[in-house]
Amino acid sequence: MDVRTPITLAAADRPDRSGVQGMIYAGFGALPAGRFVLLRITDGPAARSWVGRVATHVTGAPDPGTRSTDPTAVQLAFTATGLAALGVRTEGQDFGRPFVEGMVTTHRSRILGDVGASAPTSWQWGGPTAPVDVLVVALAADDSALDQLVEGLGIAATGSGVEVVCAVPTRMLPDAKEHFGFKDGISQPRFAGEEGTAGAHDTNWSAVAPGEVVLGAIDQAAQRAPVPTVSARRDSTNALTASGRGVVELGRDGSYLVLRQLHQDVAGFRSWTLDQSGGDADRAAELAARVVGRRQDGTPLVAFDDGAGQNDFGFANEDPEGLACPLGAHVRRANPRDGRRAIGDETSQTDPTSTLKNTKRHRLLRRGRAYGPPLADGATVDDGVDRGLLFVGLNADIERQFEFVQHHWLNSATFARPGEIDPLVGPNDDGTFTVPGEDPIRTRYRGLPRFVTVVGGAYFFLPSRPALRYLAALTD
Amino acid sequence: MDHSVFTIVAPVIPGRHDELVLVLGGIGPDPSANPTLPLGAVPGLHFASLTIHDAGPGGPELIFELNVDGSVAEHLPQLVKGVRPGLDAVFGCCTGWSVTADDAAAVGYLRRHVVDAGAFHVGNTGRSVDRIQQEARLWQAVQGHLDDLRRDDTLPGAPSQIRQAVVDFVAARPDLAWALVAPAPNLTTKELADRKAAKATFFAAAIGAAVVLLPVTLIGAGYLLVRECLDKPDDRDADPELVALLEAFEDLDGHVQNHLTSVIPIKPGWFRLNLLKLVLRAIETLARTDFTRGSLGGISSIHFAHWSIIDDGQTLLFVSNFDGSWESYLDDFIELAHIGLTAVWSNGVGFPRTHFLVTEGATHGLQFKHWARRSQKLTPVWYSAYPTLGVTGIDANSALRRGLSGSPQPEEVQTWVRQL
Numbered sequence: 093m094d095v096r097t098p099i100t101l102a103a104a105d106r107p108d109r110s111g112v113q114g115m116i117y118a119g120f121g122a123l124p125a126g127r128f129v130l131l132r133i134t135d136g137p138a139a140r141s142w143v144g145r146v147a148t149h150v151t152g153a154p155d156p157g158t159r160s161t162d163p164t165a166v167q168l169a170f171t172a173t174g175l176a177a178l179g180v181r182t183e184g185q186d187f188g189r190p191f192v193e194g195m196v197t198t199h200r201s202r203i204l205g206d207v208g209a210s211a212p213t214s215w216q217w218g219g220p221t222a223p224v225d226v227l228v229v230a231l232a233a234d235d236s237a238l239d240q241l242v243e244g245l246g247i248a249a250t251g252s253g254v255e256v257v258c259a260v261p262t263r264m265l266p267d268a269k270e271h272f273g274f275k276d277g278i279s280q281p282r283f284a285g286e287e288g289t290a291g292a293h294d295t296n297w298s299a300v301a302p303g304e305v306v307l308g309a310i311d312q313a314a315q316r317a318p319v320p321t322v323s324a325r326r327d328s329t330n331a332l333t334a335s336g337r338g339v340v341e342l343g344r345d346g347s348y349l350v351l352r353q354l355h356q357d358v359a360g361f362r363s364w365t366l367d368q369s370g371g372d373a374d375r376a377a378e379l380a381a382r383v384v385g386r387r388q389d390g391t392p393l394v395a396f397d398d399g400a401g402q403n404d405f406g407f408a409n410e411d412p413e414g415l416a417c418p419l420g421a422h423v424r425r426a427n428p429r430d431g432r433r434a435i436g437d438e439t440s441q442t443d444p445t446s447t448l449k450n451t452k453r454h455r456l457l458r459r460g461r462a463y464g465p466p467l468a469d470g471a472t473v474d475d476g477v478d479r480g481l482l483f484v485g486l487n488a489d490i491e492r493q494f495e496f497v498q499h500h501w502l503n504s505a506t507f508a509r510p511g512e513i514d515p516l517v518g519p520n521d522d523g524t525f526t527v528p529g530e531d532p533i534r535t536r537y538r539g540l541p542r543f544v545t546v547v548g549g550a551y552f553f554l555p556s557r558p559a560l561r562y563l564a565a566l567t568d
Numbered sequence: 569m570d571h572s573v574f575t576i577v578a579p580v581i582p583g584r585h586d587e588l589v590l591v592l593g594g595i596g597p598d599p600s601a602n603p604t605l606p607l608g609a610v611p612g613l614h615f616a617s618l619t620i621h622d623a624g625p626g627g628p629e630l631i632f633e634l635n636v637d638g639s640v641a642e643h644l645p646q647l648v649k650g651v652r653p654g655l656d657a658v659f660g661c662c663t664g665w666s667v668t669a670d671d672a673a674a675v676g677y678l679r680r681h682v683v684d685a686g687a688f689h690v691g692n693t694g695r696s697v698d699r700i701q702q703e704a705r706l707w708q709a710v711q712g713h714l715d716d717l718r719r720d721d722t723l724p725g726a727p728s729q730i731r732q733a734v735v736d737f738v739a740a741r742p743d744l745a746w747a748l749v750a751p752a753p754n755l756t757t758k759e760l761a762d763r764k765a766a767k768a769t770f771f772a773a774a775i776g777a778a779v780v781l782l783p784v785t786l787i788g789a790g791y792l793l794v795r796e797c798l799d800k801p802d803d804r805d806a807d808p809e810l811v812a813l814l815e816a817f818e819d820l821d822g823h824v825q826n827h828l829t830s831v832i833p834i835k836p837g838w839f840r841l842n843l844l845k846l847v848l849r850a851i852e853t854l855a856r857t858d859f860t861r862g863s864l865g866g867i868s869s870i871h872f873a874h875w876s877i878i879d880d881g882q883t884l885l886f887v888s889n890f891d892g893s894w895e896s897y898l899d900d901f902i903e904l905a906h907i908g909l910t911a912v913w914s915n916g917v918g919f920p921r922t923h924f925l926v927t928e929g930a931t932h933g934l935q936f937k938h939w940a941r942r943s944q945k946l947t948p949v950w951y952s953a954y955p956t957l958g959v960t961g962i963d964a965n966s967a968l969r970r971g972l973s974g975s976p977q978p979e980e981v982q983t984w985v986r987q988l
Contacts (some may be wrong), residue, residue, distance in 0.1 A: 186805070189808055189811065192808075193808075193812075197812075198816070199812070199815040199816065199818065199819065202819050202820075202821070203819050203893060313931065313933060315932070315933070315934075317934075318934065413986065413987075415986075443866075446866075446904075449903075450903045450904070453899070453903065454899075489934075491895050492895070492899060492933075495895065496893075496895055496896060496899065499819070499892075499893050499895070499896070500892050500893055500895070500896040504824075504892060505824050505956075505958070506824050506869070506891045506892065506958030506959075506960060506961060510957070510958060510960075510961035510964065511956070511961075528986070530986060532723065532724070532725050532726070532727065532730060532985065533714060533718075533723070533730060533985055533986070533988050534986075534988060535718070536711065536714075536715055538715070
């Protein structure tokens with residue numbers, strides 16, 4: 093199938109590359125040492141000055157077609173309570189409702205699967221007992237450079253107006269893997285219509301209009317997600333774009349950042365796959381691959397084009413019944429590409445091109461990092477050490493993208509096989525996972541436990557660099 | 569087997585509104601087995617809801633949505649027989665109901681207040697409540713048996729042998745043996761042929777009239793374009809408190825389904841009302857012929873949904889019982905079915921800017937979602953006979969059952985076995 097037509101966008105319809113924070117365009121893979129620092133604002137005016145000081149360190153995007161060469165990187169994002177503490181009052185267009193309400197509401201917890209062991213009441217941060225206002229992402233080449241970088245941000249300095257709620261050291265595991273042992277972050281949306289950003293070959297699967305991630309740019313529906321605005325009178329920097337009627341665009345070139353701290357039970361994952369395979373390591377690896385939907389090195393389970401970073405493949409024609417990659421496998425739920433199909437569904441979504449187009453309305457740009465040391469090779473008993481993933485998803489509409497994928501694809505009991513949810517990240521409690529097959533029939537795995545537990549989370553806004561200057565210059 | 573999809577709309581007695589709210593509030597938490605109106609006791613009932621529409625032309629109205637097996641005439645006596653005391657409690661708050669009247673009179677009252685669907689969609693055509701529930705139990709039992717065979721290493725290798733093993737298992741279970749009898753087709757060949765003939769007649773008549781009365785058609789089209797330019801889209805955001813209230817009743821534990829009730833004032837005037845009736849008629853015709861296999865224009869998550877015109881042509885009512893979240897349902901609408909949707913709802917006040925009846929409209933996704941939320945009414949009572957089953961899952965259960973009878977070809981057996 094060919095949907096590789098490049099789209100051209102006028103400058104006004106694209107993100108302003110000089111204004112965005114760098115993570116919109118860069119994963120900073122050359123900076124393996126990291127720390128995600130979650131802060132509470134204790135003094136609004138003081139915190140504004142602190143934001144102004146940190147803003148000068150905030151890293152921008154690399155030039156088109158190049159990788160970031162910054163020796164360190166700093167990114168800054170705020171929750172709704174954080175923006176309020178700094179004195180932000182929207183006028184005209186408000187922020188999106190999920191951001192305003194925050195990740196923790198009764199309904200959101202239901203649809204996100206934040207129940208039982210993942211309930212916000214037991215979170216380390218972001219829950220009712222430990223709310224957060226600010227996220228600082230600090231990245232460096234090694235630990236000592238990182239210490240120096242974080243020290244220089246003056247978080248702990250007297251009169252900074254902020255205090256640390258939680259600081260999570262992150263790392264990059266060898267071969268870009270996550271703790272379960274699988275290569276992560278292979279499938280990413282790439283902005284169509286921009287030089288040097290869309291991969292040469294896998295454009296058809298990955299190209300999305302930049303407005304799916306960056307506010308103010310054109311999205312897949314040829315529209316713009318609402319850009320939050322503030323009164324022009326309070327913009328002493330004149331840094332923000334006017335939007336008519338006395339308001340300026342605070343949100344332009346920003347993005348909503350979803351942060352979730354996901355504890356991974358690596359020993360549990362290994363021992364369950366081994367148990368189900370009668371202790372046979374090869375069969376366990378095969379089962380683990382079916383659960384994930386890729387092999388450990390990232391190889392897709394369906395036929396794919398070798399030249400394009402393990403990402404040039406669809407499901408509709410290659411594997412409509414899930415005989416290679418199960419319909420309920422994690423990557424197939426998280427990104428069903430051109431083949432969204434539940435068992436029993438004979439009529440819907442038969443046109444792969446339109447399915448792919450619909451799927452692209454729900455993509456997320458992921459910038460997560462692992463935390464905690466890897467579990468010893470082959471160990472199947474938990475060592476009691478906390479490890480997992482700090483999931484970072486960037487999107488323009490939290491409801492249509494992050495929450496939709498989480499609720500309607502990953503956690504949906506009607507998406508693939510009735511009664512089953514995502515076998516890898518779903519809140520399973522005695523769950524079921526079916527591997528379709530002809531040997532001679534499907535294999536049903538019962539008693540599926542929960543491998544991933546949410547231990548923290550919040551919705552942030554990642555402002556543009558001009559918007560950071562606006563925040564710093566606010567007065568009451 | 570056919571379904572009937574309708575509402576009963578009755579005016580609330582002035583001064584009894586608050587009492588009715590309390591009655592519905594008592595039913596809502598356990599609609600299946602509450603002591604007042606145990607809807608689970610009503611035979612042939614798939615989905616039902618009870619909503620108060622506060623802004624009826626003569627004051628508040630009760631809207632009782634029913635999606636049932638068989639005809640309205642067959643169903644209403646069963647309803648009255650099953651839950652008469654509950655109907656007394658509810659309709660006792662409505663004008664003209666008599667708690668002392670006999671059951672025949674009660675049926676007559678309901679009958680007089682029935683509003684037929686202007687256009688409806690059914691996800692699982694031709695299947696009764698009993699059959700849907702039975703086939704779900706069959707699926708569970710067969711899956712469990714297959715797991716047992718595999719565990720005991722007695723699973724045969726050839727597809728035909730596997731099928732025989734399943735047939736033998738079912739035959740040995742008195743509670744499942746019904747499944748070996750071939751089910752009636754979801755839609756008989758004659759039914760489909762009749763419907764297709766009706767569709768051909770309708771569209772031939774519509775196109776014929778449009779051509780014969782070309783000047784009238786052109787004037788009508790021109791008038792529509794002018795009206796569309798003058799119409800004022802209501803692009804306010806939905807009240808966050810309303811949305812939070814609605815969400816409190818959505819995505820409930822143990823449900824894969826949700827419900828929505830939407831009440832929209834129709835744009836005033838003869839022209840819009842009749843245009844709307846024509847559009848609903850066209851959609852109804854298509855729904856009975858082209859969308860009988862689970863999907864409505866690519867959306868395969870709708871169990872029962874219908875539009876109807878109430879309040880003497882002033883109000884457009886939409887009720888839907890669907891799988892998944894509100895957000896995903898609306899996204900499906902916007903991405904897959906925006907043309908039909910816009911053709912209907914652009915006749916409602918405040919709908920996003922539309923041209924030529926079908927373009928733009930719902931494609932203004934976010935604006936449309938806010939409009940849809942603003943039009944929504946809280947549904948205090950919502951009943952589903954099978955809250956854990958999705959439309960596609962019900963189809964999968966039926967496919968399993970169909971494969972147990974008859975003498976299928978080897979390749980059919982192979983497909984059936986693969987989909988177990």
